[in-house]
Amino acid sequence: MTSITGHSEADAGPSGDMAATGRVGDRVFSGLATGSGVFVVTLIGLVAAFLLAQAVPSLMDNKAGFLTSREWQVSAGDLRFGIADLLWVTVISSIIAMAIAVPIAIGVALFLTQYAPRRLARPFASLIDLLAAVPSIVYGIWGYFVLRDFVQPVQRFVESALGWFPLFAPLTVSGTIFLASIVLAIMILPIITAISREVFDQTPAAHKEAALALGATRWEMVRTAVLPFGKPGVISASMLGLGRALGETIAVTLLLSVTRGAFSWSAFAGGETFASRIANGSSEFDTPLKTGAYIAAGLVLFLLTFAVNAVARIVIERRKAFSE
């Protein structure tokens, strides 16, 4: 039950427990292990408790609707703040990033496990893993100084062709949600690839050989044996990527132009995500009430990522119950 893939040795049976005697060493060791486990569980509880405790006073003083308002007035005693536009920008930028990254990641994972020459598969996989090693601030400055100039013409083209559609309404700033999404897609690509690769690799050889023996082509083998087997893993991987994109801070902060104008549904507008609003405001954490407003935004982000991860896990568990 501890792994998203395959079976867990620990589930096998009680054989190990018979060896745990009442000796001091055993008691200390199992105490340390259990204590660490309990600590991790408590930690999440503490995160929720502390964020909630410090967000509540600000929320009580808030004179605007927290979920519906677009205002962010936290400086004076007159607190007015809401997260409507933050929620939109956070969600849409992550969804666009997913839409770009997931298909490519599946392709890369299939390439690495099913198509690449055996000897080269590992070095190739390390190359993709390097993408995950690049720090997010480097993605941010690269996106800002280099990629932006290349994305601009693409945006102009899409907007001239599809500008009537609200998502592609004309562009007003250079640091757009679309640009941030592309960078986010690159950042979550290695995460999705790594997990997908792992599950594709675990496809039982018997399934693949059976497909090939029935006359399937390589692609048909992939479609009938590898993809169905890997589906829960791919979903879980995508959710992890989504969680990462929702909470990504510095790259988005550097890339997105902060606009406080009228609300726009366009992906070619600027804006702020939860994370970038907090990051942009981090220099002005002085009074508890003001900080509380940012912490409230952080709490929503926490709940959002919590929900995404929890849903992913439920999907996996249910799928596993059927496949075993």
Add this chain to the structure above:
Amino acid sequence: MSTVTSSTEPGAMPNVAAGLSGLSRGRSVTNSVMTVVVYAAFLLALVPLAWILWTVLSRGYTLLLDQNWWLTSQRGITPRRVGGGAYHAILGTLVQAAVCALIAVPIAVFTAIYLVEYGRGKLARAVSFMVDILTGIPSIVAALFIYAVWVTTFGLQRVGFAVSLALVMLMIPVVVRSTEEMLKLVPNELREASYALGVPKWKTIARIVIPTALSGIITGVLLGLARVMGETAPLLILGPYSASINTSLVDGPMAALPTMIKDNFGQALQPATDRLWASALTLILLVLLLNGAGRVVARFSAVR
């Protein structure tokens, strides 16, 4: 993904030799197209990697060739002036990451041991679930949590140690997951052989299971370190930038490479831009070094 073809003809490749009908055109075309698509996806994924590394390397390498970059700080150097180094930031990043690892690794390894060797029932499920949640926790939320505890509740300053604490939260799940995977790979026969010789469970874990899985655990730690070193969000909230060298984790602002990059990002002047890319390159080199070390460890110390 799974709707493209439905085969109508029973023929198959190996049967051609036996005189049966060959692969239908549609199926063979689909197969070729998908092969191209899969290869293209891989090449496409390599483009940003090469592009980013090239950009940072070509724009940042000149300053790194100067030994002052490695030996001096930015103290007294304005954005307008050329010179100074990144010693203060490199030091801060290394110290914060080291302290983070000292706290995170024992907790993470024991959590993994709990999950694999001891965990049964509800608590084990809860721990496993929470590790997943911790994996997905955004770094800025971890930073806000530490801020809420460290600064708001205890009234302490924003210092290096608070950054380390935030990094601990990000490192624990990475190390737990990699250690757990490694412990699961240890064959049960080894444990059973040990029990059969009358070795108690804790000694079996400490002497048999952990050494067998050690290379994988170290690799996980190194990768976890590489991850936390590049984190910027906790530094924004908890670790203000300082241009001077500060070796204390509990007193005064401590520089780190990500905040040095951020600091130079705000300046439009050429000397600052040069330092921006140079510090980015330094950070990448550091992270890649750890990654490389992790892979070397994985290769050489594997117990067979």
